[in-house]
Amino acid sequence: MDKTRAGSATTLEKWGFPLLELYRLAFTFYKQNSGKAIHLSYEDNLKLIAFKQQAALGPFNKNRAPALGVLDVIGRDRQQHWQLLGDITREQAMEGFIDLLDTMCSAFRPYIEAVRQNRDANLKADLRRMELEKEAREKREREQQELLEEGYKEELQRRQLQDALNKQTYQQFKLYAEKQFPGNPEQQAVLIHQLQREHYHQYMQQLHLQNQMQSNLSQGEQQALEMDKDKGTLLHEELQEHSGSGGESNNNNNNNNNITNSSDGSSSTVNNSPGHSNLVQAMDALQLNTFECQQQEETEQLQEQPEGDGEGEANEEYSDYVMIRPAKIWTRPDIEQFKTEVSAGDGDGVITIGHGDTVTVRVPTNMNGKCIFWEFATDNYDIGFGIYFEWAKPVTSEVTVHVSDSDEEDECLDEDYLSTTEDLESGSMSQDRNMLDAQAAAMVAKPPISIIVPIYRRECYNEVYVGSHSYPGEGVYLLKFDNSYSIWRSKTLYYRVYYER
Numbered sequence: 001m002d003k004t005r006a007g008s009a010t011t012l013e014k015w016g017f018p019l020l021e022l023y024r025l026a027f028t029f030y031k032q033n034s035g036k037a038i039h040l041s042y043e044d045n046l047k048l049i050a051f052k053q054q055a056a057l058g059p060f061n062k063n064r065a066p067a068l069g070v071l072d073v074i075g076r077d078r079q080q081h082w083q084l085l086g087d088i089t090r091e092q093a094m095e096g097f098i099d100l101l102d103t104m105c106s107a108f109r110p111y112i113e114a115v116r117q118n119r120d121a122n123l124k125a126d127l128r129r130m131e132l133e134k135e136a137r138e139k140r141e142r143e144q145q146e147l148l149e150e151g152y153k154e155e156l157q158r159r160q161l162q163d164a165l166n167k168q169t170y171q172q173f174k175l176y177a178e179k180q181f182p183g184n185p186e187q188q189a190v191l192i193h194q195l196q197r198e199h200y201h202q203y204m205q206q207l208h209l210q211n212q213m214q215s216n217l218s219q220g221e222q223q224a225l226e227m228d229k230d231k232g233t234l235l236h237e238e239l240q241e242h243s244g245s246g247g248e249s250n251n252n253n254n255n256n257n258n259i260t261n262s263s264d265g266s267s268s269t270v271n272n273s274p275g276h277s278n279l280v281q282a283m284d285a286l287q288l289n290t291f292e293c294q295q296q297e298e299t300e301q302l303q304e305q306p307e308g309d310g311e312g313e314a315n316e317e318y319s320d321y322v323m324i325r326p327a328k329i330w331t332r333p334d335i336e337q338f339k340t341e342v343s344a345g346d347g348d349g350v351i352t353i354g355h356g357d358t359v360t361v362r363v364p365t366n367m368n369g370k371c372i373f374w375e376f377a378t379d380n381y382d383i384g385f386g387i388y389f390e391w392a393k394p395v396t397s398e399v400t401v402h403v404s405d406s407d408e409e410d411e412c413l414d415e416d417y418l419s420t421t422e423d424l425e426s427g428s429m430s431q432d433r434n435m436l437d438a439q440a441a442a443m444v445a446k447p448p449i450s451i452i453v454p455i456y457r458r459e460c461y462n463e464v465y466v467g468s469h470s471y472p473g474e475g476v477y478l479l480k481f482d483n484s485y486s487i488w489r490s491k492t493l494y495y496r497v498y499y500e501r
Contacts, residue, residue, distance in 0.1 A: 016116050023055065023094035026101050029111055038105050047100060050081035054093035059086065144459070148329075155454055156326060163323065165203060166196045173199075189391070193448035327387065327453050329467040335377050338464045342494040351401065351493045353383070353483045360402045361479040361497065364394030365471050369499035372477055373468045376495035377460045383491050384482030385465065386455030391475050392447035399497060405484075447475075455482050468500075 015022060030038065030048065040048070054060075060083040068075045085093065102108050173195045174188070181187035343350055353359050363372060376385070450472075458465055469477075483491050 015112055017112070019091055019094055022098055022112070025112060025115060026098045026108065027052065029108060030101060033105075033107075038107075040104055044100070044104055046077055046081045048097060049078055050085055051093045051097035051100065053078070053082045054085045054088065055090045055097065058090060059088075148456075151454065151456060152326065155451070159324070162196075162200050165200055169196060169199055190446070190448055193391075324389065324450055324452060324472045325470050327467055327469040329453070329465065331463040331465055333463050335462065335464050338375065338377055338496075339379075339494050342496055349495070351481075351495070353403075353481055353491045353493055355486045355488055355490055356405060356484050358404050358484050359481045359493070360404070361481070361495065362390075362400045362402065363477040363479060363497050364397055364399075365474055365476070366397065366499050368501055369471065371468055371470050371500040372497065373466070373500065374479060374495065374497050375464055375466045376481070376493060377464045378494070379492045380461050381486075381489055381491055382457050382459045382461060383493065384455045384480075384485065385453075385458045385460070386451070386480045386482070387453045387467070387469070388478040388480065389450045389452055389472060389475055390447050390478055391450065391473070393474055394476055449478070455480055457485075 017025070034040070034045075057064075060079065065079060066075075068079070085096075088096070170192070173192045176195070177188035177191040180191060351359060365372075374387070452469055453467070479495075479497065481491075481493055481495075483489075
């Protein structure tokens with residue numbers, strides 16, 4: 001018995017398979033190749049079948065053995081060989097089947113080796129594929145993180161630039177707003193915000209034009225340098241062709257003159273950029289002078305009014321919405337648990353956003369809170385998300401949901417359309433002017449809105465997106481879920497909003 005167990009261990013260690021798996025391979029090989037690649041005698045077949053019966057059913061038992069007919073010679077021979085195996089275990093019977101097949105068929109061992117090599121190769125290929133998938137997934141995550149960080153950096157730079165411009169123009173715009181809406185700090189704050197936003201757009205347009213002109217100038221300088229190099233090369237070839245000191249001196253003089261002319265041209269070209277900057281400064285000065293003239297005329301026409309506390313309130317409101325801290329955004333993987341909690345009612349709820357729609361969740365600031373938190377996820381598809389802040393005193397403390405076909409809150413008057421009202425070829429102006437006046441009045445009455453997080457598409461179907469933001473003041477948070485880019489698909493949104501004391 002000990003020798004049999006030792007032989008079994010050696011076989012398993014040498015062949016590299018568990019006993020049951022090796023037995024199944026051996027039996028499959030025997031079934032597929034019996035009478036084809038394997039030609040065994042009648043006695044050998046009886047021995048293999050006896051080992052198979054012992055491995056499948058255990059030792060021979062007359063009471064459980066099927067009854068045989070009088071002429072069933074083969075069945076009787078099989079039972080005799082099965083009975084000769086005695087009380088050996090099923091594992092020993094499996095091992096006997098494998099050893100006997102290996103002894104009688106020389107092709108069995110190479111078949112097992114080929115199966116083992118194929119199994120190892122498949123295992124290595126699967127491991128390699130899993131490693132590649134992991135690397136690709138990590139690379140995608142890094143790229144997405146870099147894109148998010150880039151977007152946040154650009155938005156932060158844009159806000160810093162806008163804040164710097166707002167500080168420079170605040171006093172001038174404040175004086176103008178006080179003349180337009182005396183004793184009304186809310187309307188003054190709205191007008192100041194609109195003027196500062198328009199000034200920021202004009203500044204960015206001028207900066208873009210200046211960058212274009214500088215790039216065009218640099219291209220022209222490069223072309224001029226290339227032309228000078230070509231001229232210098234031609235002159236150098238001519239100097240090599242001519243002989244004599246006189247010819248060399250003349251050519252050198254011509255070369256020096258060309259170099260002087262080219263340097264003069266380059267200097268005159270470079271001087272265009274200061275001219276352009278002077279033009280921009282002159283335009284700015286002209287706008288400011290016009291602004292001051294309007295202030296003086298309105299000061300002469302209006303009567304003096306006592307100064308109240310409105311100016312202080314305007315300053316306080318302005319300081320409330322000028323400086324906004326950036327939001328914090330992160331993710332967590334427990335998306336299924338989050339969806340279950342929200343669906344069960346432990347949250348704000350579930351919304352189906354139709355294709356082409358934008359849902360705005362209005363969350364007013366709480367008097368007892370200092371920070372807002374939000375969590376959201378979707379089923380199967382991504383969705384656009386951004387968060388704005390409306391500088392208006394909340395009318396209600398309830399969270400409300402608004403659905404629109406587009407982002408209606410960012411609409412503004414079209415300047416090109418305004419310009420056509422002054423053109424006689426555009427037809428009647430009276431009806432258009434009335435409509436535009438009504439739209440302008442609606443815009444003035446609209447509270448200012450600051451962008452905290454711009455709208456980007458978020459892959460929130462794999463993980464939960466979580467974020468927080470400290471209250472910049474009293475107002476209403478606008479959580480925008482944008483599905484306007486989707487033509488066919490509707491999205492199921494799970495979200496939750498709460499505040500920290």
